[in-house]
Amino acid sequence: MKCKRCKAPAVVALPSHNTGFCPDCFDLFFTRQVERGIHSEKLFTHEDRILIALSGGKDSLACALVLKRLGYNVTGLHIDLSIPNSSQAARGTVESFCSENGIPLIVKEMAQEGLAIPDVKKRLNRPICSACGKIKRYYFNKTALDENFTVLATGHNLDDEIARLFSNVLRWDVGYLSDQGPLLEADSGFARKVKPLFRLSEYETANWSYLQGIPYHYAPCPYSQGASFTSYKKLWADLEEEMPGRKLAFYLGFLERGKAPFVRQEAVTGDTLAPCTSCGYPTSAEVCGVCRIRDAVAQQD
């Protein structure tokens, strides 16, 4: 196969776009897809101060690198979960990536916040993943607001978004459906949230990361069974193979036509939030979930 653009040998086949590219033209394609997503959904501008959550995985690092190269004002945020072995390696990857690419980095150590994940795990009777996710999202939001960033970015790709959308549709979860998308506007107590890689699949992001030589941290979390939504990703891989381009069409169709009805509905029936009486960040309870976890951990000492 030859590169569609320059006729050099292609190294990345893209059936979803009915094309294939050499490394340089694939870089151009990838970058333009990101730019197109940023502009079409009005995610942010060059005036914004963007905080990007960096786990150390390929998606978040790829997202940070492409935004940096496009001249956006990007700062990294790494949450050090204090999980033995795992967290140290992830943090090291993020630190050297940021230093090599001239990206300022903020690190929040959960051990210092009274929320080291091994301690949280001891206090829970249920799997740790949802509590860990809650803690990370809380510190993403808190750091963005505390440090006056105008946008909080994450490295979610099209496959992540499709798996989540499909899961929300299977349950017809109107609340989540009304919020899902590459842009969640700022709201009282919540930073503006964006997902600049929403047009790019996992395959495309992995290829780009590899071709850019990004050294990323890949080790499944010792506490989890691996990524969620795995069976939906398999199902969507089959649907995509049957009709290339269907994933992107499903997601863009949702943004164009499917989402608005749920936003209207949620405006009528949605939950109301108020500041947590302990930390001041928004919650639907009196004390927010993270403060309750922190209290539970403190009690065990």
Next chain:
Amino acid sequence: MKCKRCKAPAVVALPSHNTGFCPDCFDLFFTRQVERGIHSEKLFTHEDRILIALSGGKDSLACALVLKRLGYNVTGLHIDLSIPNSSQAARGTVESFCSENGIPLIVKEMAQEGLAIPDVKKRLNRPICSACGKIKRYYFNKTALDENFTVLATGHNLDDEIARLFSNVLRWDVGYLSDQGPLLEADSGFARKVKPLFRLSEYETANWSYLQGIPYHYAPCPYSQGASFTSYKKLWADLEEEMPGRKLAFYLGFLERGKAPFVRQEAVTGDTLAPCTSCGYPTSAEVCGVCRIRDAVAQQD
């Protein structure tokens, strides 16, 4: 396996309900599922005059038989498409079924309406299926209205509904999503439409038909590649196997939470219909699709 209800040997396993039944108890289960659907969605009452579309396949005959046994006022409607070999056998099955079960039958012959399907097929450059479907739905509706029936029933089962719903969701077709469900209220020029088997899967309906000894017509239409939505049915079979009961939960969740937002949206943006200037039945064009097909067939003579 033993019957969950009477402990006799079970012949029908129902993982989606975490149970299994002997023939008599399965009949009770099937009948109660139909009743539950009729009542929960307020499809019709014993005062209604119900016209049921009978193709000769197992679903429509099962639907007619269960409604008849439940004491509803049911009349069959068969559309004779005049397809060589195929139509004659289907019509024979329906006629003997209705006569054996004391169900009055109306037969509409498309040849007499200037719409014999082989003639229509000659005039079309595209596959016949969508035109044939349009013609059948037109005569279902027209006959129900002309003959003063209060309800038009079809034998669509849960798998049909799931495949259609899934297809509409994949395309985020707001118009179809706002209309989909086991009940479509009467509207100017449109009969009230119901699908009493919406809680029952194809497997359950096939088993019931077999156990009741319904002799149905099964021969793929010589003009079509077989049922539509086949790949979605396979996909949903996998999802159901992974989590029994998911199909019904997805469909009922749509009815409870997913549909209302689309109905609201469609009320704002939907198409307007007006009577066809030729036949008087509603259409979004000046002359309806069926009248245009009839004219095209007449011109070739």
